[in-house]
Amino acid sequence: MQTKKILNAGEDAVDEMLDGILLAHGDVLRASDGSHRAIISRDGPRDGKVGLVIGGGSGHEPTFVGFVGKGLADAAAIGNVFASPPPDPALACVQEVNGGAGVLFMYGNYAGDVMNFDMAAEMAAMEDIEVRTVLTTDDVASAPPDRKDTRRGVAGNFFIFKAAGAAADEMMTLDEVERVARHANARTYTMGVALSPCSLPQTRRWNFGLGPDEMEIGMGIHGEPGIERGPLKPADAIVDEMMDRIFDEMQAARGDRVAVLVNGLGATPLMELYIMNRRVQARLQEAGIESHATWVGNYCTSLEMAGASVTAMHLDDELTRLIDRPCHCAMFRVV
Amino acid sequence: MAVTSADLIRAFGAIADRMTAERDALCALDGEIGDGDHGIGMALGFGAVREALDGLDGGASPTDVLNTAARSFLSSVGASTGPLYATALMRAAAAVKGKDGLEDADAAAIVAAMAEGIAHRGKAEIGQKTMLDAWGPAAEAAKSATGSFAQVLAAAAEAAHRGAEGTAGMQASMGRAARLGERSLGHRDPGAVSAAMIVGVLAETLG
Numbered sequence: 001m002q003t004k005k006i007l008n009a010g011e012d013a014v015d016e017m018l019d020g021i022l023l024a025h026g027d028v029l030r031a032s033d034g035s036h037r038a039i040i041s042r043d044g045p046r047d048g049k050v051g052l053v054i055g056g057g058s059g060h061e062p063t064f065v066g067f068v069g070k071g072l073a074d075a076a077a078i079g080n081v082f083a084s085p086p087p088d089p090a091l092a093c094v095q096e097v098n099g100g101a102g103v104l105f106m107y108g109n110y111a112g113d114v115m116n117f118d119m120a121a122e123m124a125a126m127e128d129i130e131v132r133t134v135l136t137t138d139d140v141a142s143a144p145p146d147r148k149d150t151r152r153g154v155a156g157n158f159f160i161f162k163a164a165g166a167a168a169d170e171m172m173t174l175d176e177v178e179r180v181a182r183h184a185n186a187r188t189y190t191m192g193v194a195l196s197p198c199s200l201p202q203t204r205r206w207n208f209g210l211g212p213d214e215m216e217i218g219m220g221i222h223g224e225p226g227i228e229r230g231p232l233k234p235a236d237a238i239v240d241e242m243m244d245r246i247f248d249e250m251q252a253a254r255g256d257r258v259a260v261l262v263n264g265l266g267a268t269p270l271m272e273l274y275i276m277n278r279r280v281q282a283r284l285q286e287a288g289i290e291s292h293a294t295w296v297g298n299y300c301t302s303l304e305m306a307g308a309s310v311t312a313m314h315l316d317d318e319l320t321r322l323i324d325r326p327c328h329c330a331m332f333r334v335v
Numbered sequence: 336m337a338v339t340s341a342d343l344i345r346a347f348g349a350i351a352d353r354m355t356a357e358r359d360a361l362c363a364l365d366g367e368i369g370d371g372d373h374g375i376g377m378a379l380g381f382g383a384v385r386e387a388l389d390g391l392d393g394g395a396s397p398t399d400v401l402n403t404a405a406r407s408f409l410s411s412v413g414a415s416t417g418p419l420y421a422t423a424l425m426r427a428a429a430a431v432k433g434k435d436g437l438e439d440a441d442a443a444a445i446v447a448a449m450a451e452g453i454a455h456r457g458k459a460e461i462g463q464k465t466m467l468d469a470w471g472p473a474a475e476a477a478k479s480a481t482g483s484f485a486q487v488l489a490a491a492a493e494a495a496h497r498g499a500e501g502t503a504g505m506q507a508s509m510g511r512a513a514r515l516g517e518r519s520l521g522h523r524d525p526g527a528v529s530a531a532m533i534v535g536v537l538a539e540t541l542g
Contacts, residue, residue, distance in 0.1 A: 082371075086409050115417075223371060
């Protein structure tokens with residue numbers, strides 16, 4: 001049986017979505033002449049500013065395209081659903097946002113993305129544009145701490161891109177923006193839970209099975225199996241499992257500050273996300289950790305998957321300033 | 336000469352047909368240990384290859400055909416299969432550069448070049464539960480086989496098939512499934528399965 005979706009043809013989903021996004025947010029975004037899968041900020045690229053290019057597969061909206069705009073990313077390279085973009089749109093993004101100060105690629109740590117963006121970076125180097133890369137690896141569940149660099153990038157992208165985008169907006173050098181991006185990534189921790197699967201527009205079949213009373217802790221945002229499958233628990237118990245892991249990794253002291261993202265994967269209502277946030281904030285308070293800023297909503301989705309993730313970014317003075325800095329994107333604003 | 340550019344173009348068309356037919360089965364296989372989209376990328380990529388080759392003029396060399404296939408596959412797919420097959424096809428194109436048609440000995444050269452391209456781009460080794468576990472054995476079998484273009488490819492196809500089946504007993508240490516550890520055991524690698532299909536179609540159509 002096929003899943004129900006509001007589509008024309010499944011294979012047109014990504015391009016038709018981009019058409020709709022550009023029609024809604026034409027004041028902020030435009031498509032590159034070089035590639036219709038390269039979405040450029042109207043007010044991002046500037047002379048002397050490091051260009052920030054993000055990107056990845058579609059199906060995670062508002063990630064990545066929604067975070068393009070002044071003060072955050074200058075461009076996003078858009079792939080097919082759950083598939084890395086090829087090198088062409090990534091190269092078009094580089095050409096569009098190069099302000100002479102170099103370009104930083106930031107994207108989640110997935111083999112396909114690495115190969116395609118690396119090829120784009122090699123092509124850019126042939127045009128004498130310096131491109132560096134910082135991979136996001138915030139998914140605590142995807143590998144143990146001793147193999148932290150092999151972890152996946154998930155919803156924590158939101159904070160990591162924000163910090164790097166603000167650093168570029170402050171006109172920091174490429175060295176500095178890269179340093180900030182690595183620092184932000186190292187201090188960002190995400191744990192997810194999935195309650196039901198998602199289905200790709202082209203197949204309209206569930207891409208994994210999960211029993212009616214089951215949940216899976218640590219599942220990836222493409223339905224990659226997680227670390228523990230078990231019976232569905234009450235919200236507070238789910239959040240406790242997530243926060244225990246995050247606290248273990250973060251090693252925050254009493255009086256430290258965090259920024260919090262309670263993120264929906266697509267089909268979980270805000271009601272449930274706020275119920276989760278209630279417990280997240282209680283656990284932070286109990287641990288004596290200050291919650292500096294909180295976002296609750298769909299920031300990094302997995303099509304119609306039900307489930308959520310909690311991200312904590314362990315702030316210091318610099319990251320606090322960068323997270324607080326105003327930005328104006330199609331689907332996200334800080335004023 | 337054993338194989339012409341027109342034969343190669345027909346073979347790519349047959350690969351496109353096979354990938355379209357197997358699309359959902361490959362996605363289901365990928366759903367067990369990956370993100371469930373492998374069949375989509377393969378069908379899309381070889382569909383784009385067929386379209387690009389349709390537009391190629393009659394004087395195209397085998398190298399032109401393979402390079403055109405590489406470029407169209409890459410720019411339509413992305414993902415991990417895009418760079419891997421694009422690199423493989425570009426290596427194959429380089430291996431037969433300057434030839435108007437292919438001789439029997441080129442069968443092994445092409446399969447070996449594809450395997451080397453995939454290993455180079457993916458930084459993978461045999462035994463890590465990837466498409467290289469089909470392409471690697473295929474290259475070895477092709478290099479030690481003797482006989483006609485078709486006989487060499489038949490040996491490669493047989494080895495690729497066995498290699499793909501063998502991935503069920505491997506624990507993934509490369510690519511997305513590597514994060515599963517032991518949970519990847521018992522499942523065939525979808526990239527190896529589709530690779531065996533490709534070599535199989537080549538053997539059937541270039542015979």
